[in-house]
Amino acid sequence: MEQARYYICPSCYSPMPGGHKFCGKCGTSVEGGPSGSEAKYFGDMQAPGKAKLILIKGEGMDGISYHLNSNEHVAGRTDGPILFTEDKWLSPRHANFIYDDGKLKVRDEGSVNGVFIGLKGTTEASTGFIFLAGEQVFRIDTVESYDDDAEPDGTFFFASPRTDSSFKLVQILEGGGDGMVVHSRDNVITLGREGGDMNFPNDPYISGNHVKVEMVEGKMMLTDLDSKNGTFFKIEDEHELVHGNYIFMGRQLLRVEIT
Amino acid sequence: MIVCPTCSKENQDHYKFCLGCGSDLPRPGGDDKPLATTTPPAGVAAVSNMPVPAPAPDPAPVAPQPTAETAVAEPPSAPEPAAVPAPEPAAVPAPEPAAAPAPAAESEGTQCASCGAMISPGFAFCGACGATVAGVSPTSGPVGAFGKDSAKLVLIQPDGTEGGTVEIPTSEVAVGRDAGGFFGSDAYLSPRHAVFKSDGKNVNVKDEGSLNGVFVKIMPNESREIGSGDIFRIGQELILFEAIDRGSASADGTEKMGSPVEGLWGRLSLIVGKGRLGNAFPAGGDGVILGRERGNIIFPEDGYVSGIHLRIHADGDKYFITDLGSSNGSFQKINGEATVSGGDFLLMGAQLFRIDF
Numbered sequence: 089m090e091q092a093r094y095y096i097c098p099s100c101y102s103p104m105p106g107g108h109k110f111c112g113k114c115g116t117s118v119e120g121g122p123s124g125s126e127a128k129y130f131g132d133m134q135a136p137g138k139a140k141l142i143l144i145k146g147e148g149m150d151g152i153s154y155h156l157n158s159n160e161h162v163a164g165r166t167d168g169p170i171l172f173t174e175d176k177w178l179s180p181r182h183a184n185f186i187y188d189d190g191k192l193k194v195r196d197e198g199s200v201n202g203v204f205i206g207l208k209g210t211t212e213a214s215t216g217f218i219f220l221a222g223e224q225v226f227r228i229d230t231v232e233s234y235d236d237d238a239e240p241d242g243t244f245f246f247a248s249p250r251t252d253s254s255f256k257l258v259q260i261l262e263g264g265g266d267g268m269v270v271h272s273r274d275n276v277i278t279l280g281r282e283g284g285d286m287n288f289p290n291d292p293y294i295s296g297n298h299v300k301v302e303m304v305e306g307k308m309m310l311t312d313l314d315s316k317n318g319t320f321f322k323i324e325d326e327h328e329l330v331h332g333n334y335i336f337m338g339r340q341l342l343r344v345e346i347t
Numbered sequence: 348m349i350v351c352p353t354c355s356k357e358n359q360d361h362y363k364f365c366l367g368c369g370s371d372l373p374r375p376g377g378d379d380k381p382l383a384t385t386t387p388p389a390g391v392a393a394v395s396n397m398p399v400p401a402p403a404p405d406p407a408p409v410a411p412q413p414t415a416e417t418a419v420a421e422p423p424s425a426p427e428p429a430a431v432p433a434p435e436p437a438a439v440p441a442p443e444p445a446a447a448p449a450p451a452a453e454s455e456g457t458q459c460a461s462c463g464a465m466i467s468p469g470f471a472f473c474g475a476c477g478a479t480v481a482g483v484s485p486t487s488g489p490v491g492a493f494g495k496d497s498a499k500l501v502l503i504q505p506d507g508t509e510g511g512t513v514e515i516p517t518s519e520v521a522v523g524r525d526a527g528g529f530f531g532s533d534a535y536l537s538p539r540h541a542v543f544k545s546d547g548k549n550v551n552v553k554d555e556g557s558l559n560g561v562f563v564k565i566m567p568n569e570s571r572e573i574g575s576g577d578i579f580r581i582g583q584e585l586i587l588f589e590a591i592d593r594g595s596a597s598a599d600g601t602e603k604m605g606s607p608v609e610g611l612w613g614r615l616s617l618i619v620g621k622g623r624l625g626n627a628f629p630a631g632g633d634g635v636i637l638g639r640e641r642g643n644i645i646f647p648e649d650g651y652v653s654g655i656h657l658r659i660h661a662d663g664d665k666y667f668i669t670d671l672g673s674s675n676g677s678f679q680k681i682n683g684e685a686t687v688s689g690g691d692f693l694l695m696g697a698q699l700f701r702i703d704f
Contacts, residue, residue: 165601176602200601224606234620243524243558244534246697248584249649250619263594264603267614269627338604 139192139329139346141185146340147172153345156192161185163337164197177201178338185329192346194335195326204320205327206334210311213301218260218322219310220336221279222294225260228301228308231271254303257286275303280313293317349373496547498689499703502529515543515550515702522695523555529698535559536696550702552693553684562678563685564692570669571679573659578618578680579668580694581637582651585618588630588659588666612661615644634660636671651675 094103097111097118110117141154154170163170164182172178179199186193196203204220217228231253238244257277259267270277270286278284280298281291288294295315302309312319320336331346348357349372356367365372457466461478496517502510511529513522523540524530537557544551554561562580565571573579575590591611596602611631619625628644636642638655646652653673660667670677678694687693689704
């Protein structure tokens with residue numbers, strides 16, 4: 089005794105080769121028969137080529153993953169599916185993870201605070217560029233030339249002595265105001281816990297030497313100096329994501345995994 | 348090599364304390380450049396030509412502090428307390444323009460019973476010591492604008508000596524580059540800079556929208572209240588103080604993210620040009636100290652800032668600056684107008700003045 093090897097026609101019980109939609113003996117159409125389709129995975133997690141986001145730190149259990157199996161995945165305080173309802177620093181509709189031509193990208197959906205990517209090595213920056221280090225938020229601004237001419241009535245303005253700088257780093261405080269400002273000397277500003285041009289001895293998440301901003305041939309370059317917690321820069325509209333990228337938005341730190 | 352004044356041991360030039368006995372070493376060439384050395388607090392006879400014996404100069408023009416500052420703050424030219432010279436030639440200025448009207452008669456005067464100075468006829472009081480001249484009733488001179496209620500604005504030159512003087516009557520007098528005289532050469536004075544008025548006890552100063560403002564000197568160890576948006580000056584540094592604004596959430600309820608502001612109440616910015624701010628520093632907690640070498644905020648390249656110069660702190664929602672006995676002083680810019688009294692110093696344009704009554 090043995091089991092029939094092939095699918096059986098429900099009318100005449102004749103064996104049907106795989107992939108056929110009509111019984112060869114009696115002509116009955118077989119819907120829902122051997123579809124010849126591929127086997128499905130038990131779980132989405134097994135789907136290759138699809139990405140997921142792992143929550144490293146934030147609202148929810150560490151390690152929780154969000155599977156990016158559709159084409160679009162909105163993240164925000166009220167718009168999901170990636171929801172963080174208690175995070176006041178997330179806009180209601182903050183970001184969108186999309187597949188574009190097979191590539192995974194993150195798009196800023198006009199959020200107030202922006203979407204940040206972990207910096208590897210060096211990236212070019214332009215005026216208005218915003219980045220994070222430790223608990224601090226910074227903006228890079230170019231410095232315009234100064235007007236030292238006398239007033240029309242012949243009076244000169246008395247000002248503090250200054251050195252010529254090409255750019256400055258502005259600390260952005262909670263609430264949006266400007267905090268500490270440091271102007272570049274010799275076209276470079278180093279930032280860290282101590283010993284640099286801008287120091288934050290009381291920030292436990294900043295490394296000794298954390299990040300460097302330098303003007304090289306007219307372009308401003310931001311370099312992470314192998315800091316422990318990393319440097320994050322704000323994306324403009326969209327940014328392509330690769331395996332291992334870290335994303336920071338609101339108070340959520342996520343890691344991209346693409347298998 | 349520096350020779351220690353206490354134990355005569357030779358020390359290398361960059362040492363601040365003697366290797367042999369530990370006392371302060373004077374720096375070669377002087378450390379702080381005095382903006383204006385103070386004249387002796389006993390004052391200088393300004394109105395009379397008589398050689399009044401100069402009072403013993405005060406040995407410590409600034410509050411004594413156990414730092415290298417005291418050794419340096421005394422200008423090398425100041426005489427030691429031990430040797431009291433006969434009239435200090437440097438301190439007695441050229442004859443001041445007489446405040447009182449010229450005597451009507453050319454006849455001989457009388458000699459003052461108190462101090463022996465010659466008193467011109469018609470005067471009721473001795474010009475040198477103020478003693479009443481017996482038997483003379485005061486002549487009626489012009490009353491009103493220029494009279495006993497006038498004050499004087501005395502120019503203090505960079506070497507500490509007095510320059511010219513301007514009368515401040517009870518009616519208003521405008522001061523600025525247009526006034527000519529020693530004002531005319533100061534490019535940092537506006538043509539019409541400020542207006543002064545005396546009421547006999549105090550002087551009212553009103554800033555006439557000048558470009559660089561009018562600054563009042565804060566006395567050593569004196570605290571003055573400062574508000575958000577106020578400006579003060581130490582050495583060559585012009586500094587703006589602002590209170591921190593915590594901001595508000597955006598319209599859709601999202602909080603704006605940024606560096607933590609816990610404990611921060613203020614921000615100090617350098618003014619480096621017309622409407623241009625330079626570096627900015629946070630102020631929070633117990634306050635911050637500014638100085639050339641010591642403190643939270645340092646200006647190592649500004650020789651006019653003392654090693655430790657000024658402190659700014661908060662008390663509730665009020666803010667204060669305190670001069671920590673600096674050599675050149677700290678100056679607070681007046682907002683619109685201010686009242687000053689005799690002995691107060693004012694900084695206008697690039698010149699330092701003293702108010703005298």
